[in-house]
Amino acid sequence: TPARQARESQLDSAYEECKKLTSEYAKTFFLATLAMEPLQAKATWAIYAWCRRVDEIVDGPKADPNPETQRKLLEEWMARLDSMWSDRGGQAGLDSFDLAFKDMLQQYPGSDIEPYRDMIRGMQMDIDDRRYETWEELYLYCYRVAATVGLMTLPVMGTAKGVGVDDARTPAVALGIALQITNILRDVGEDARDRGRIYLPIEDLKRFGVTERSRNGGAVDENYRNLMKFEIARARQYYKEAEEGIALLAPGAQLPVAVAAELYKGILDELEKNDYDNFNKRAFLSREQV
Numbered sequence: 001t002p003a004r005q006a007r008e009s010q011l012d013s014a015y016e017e018c019k020k021l022t023s024e025y026a027k028t029f030f031l032a033t034l035a036m037e038p039l040q041a042k043a044t045w046a047i048y049a050w051c052r053r054v055d056e057i058v059d060g061p062k063a064d065p066n067p068e069t070q071r072k073l074l075e076e077w078m079a080r081l082d083s084m085w086s087d088r089g090g091q092a093g094l095d096s097f098d099l100a101f102k103d104m105l106q107q108y109p110g111s112d113i114e115p116y117r118d119m120i121r122g123m124q125m126d127i128d129d130r131r132y133e134t135w136e137e138l139y140l141y142c143y144r145v146a147a148t149v150g151l152m153t154l155p156v157m158g159t160a161k162g163v164g165v166d167d168a169r170t171p172a173v174a175l176g177i178a179l180q181i182t183n184i185l186r187d188v189g190e191d192a193r194d195r196g197r198i199y200l201p202i203e204d205l206k207r208f209g210v211t212e213r214s215r216n217g218g219a220v221d222e223n224y225r226n227l228m229k230f231e232i233a234r235a236r237q238y239y240k241e242a243e244e245g246i247a248l249l250a251p252g253a254q255l256p257v258a259v260a261a262e263l264y265k266g267i268l269d270e271l272e273k274n275d276y277d278n279f280n281k282r283a284f285l286s287r288e289q290v
Contacts, residue, residue, distance in 0.1 A: 014096035018045035032260035043156045046100040058126045110155040115148035147176030158250035171245020178238035189279035220277045228276035
């Protein structure tokens with residue numbers, strides 16, 4: 001019917017916008033989605049676009065600098081999520097990203113709302129906590145802003161025969177933690193300079209004798225290199241845990257997840273090649289390495 005064709009055309013362009021957003025802002029992640037089945041890739045772009053838009057409320061170039069406004073916007077986003085999830089209000093007030101997101105939820109009815117709520121809570125932590133005293137505190141942040149993505153995409157990826165979604169949760173979370181530690185290590189200089197933020201646990205800085213002053217000054221000495229070696233080893237441990245769980249995923253999902261892990265692990269290798277200087281150099285992969 002013409003109405004159905006119009007809806008399909010609208011959805012196609014909505015997913016295309018999600019794809020464009022993903023390729024623009026998450027190049028490494030986007031490369032991994034190209035190894036997916038087309039339906040899975042589309043769903044993953046819709047999930048990424050949703051996550052990106054939450055992040056923009058706090059960290060985007062157009063973000064309102066007022067923390068109270070940010071909190072209010074996040075509360076509104078939570079209400080919008082609940083409304084879309086329960087399908088209240090139909091399509092009223094929804095933009096193309098929302099349409100793709102709602103369609104994804106219909107395609108994958110096994111999706112759970114809690115990881116999405118947790119991501120919004122993670123963004124609230126970004127407003128409140130400029131410092132993390134312990135690894136436990138940083139772990140919670142990493143879980144909320146990154147490991148949740150693994151849980152969001154798990155119903156899309158699917159599991160191997162005889163494996164329940166719950167069995168695959170632990171490695172999915174481990175991969176999210178590994179990716180976020182990698183992002184934090186890659187962006188140390190940028191975060192300190194542009195945002196006045198240090199994500200690394202204060203207890204780790206103290207343990208290796210790295211002061212916040214030397215940190216903000218970009219001094220890369222032996223103490224700092226030892227701190228980086230410690231954090232890289234921690235990230236690699238989580239990658240190992242994640243990779244052990246790849247076999248639990250549906251056969252078609254194993255390659256893209258392995259690709260994502262390998263690409264991000266390459267950033268840690270680059271950081272080592274840069275002699276642990278992530279303050280003055282940003283470790284990233286060239287197209288040749290990819």
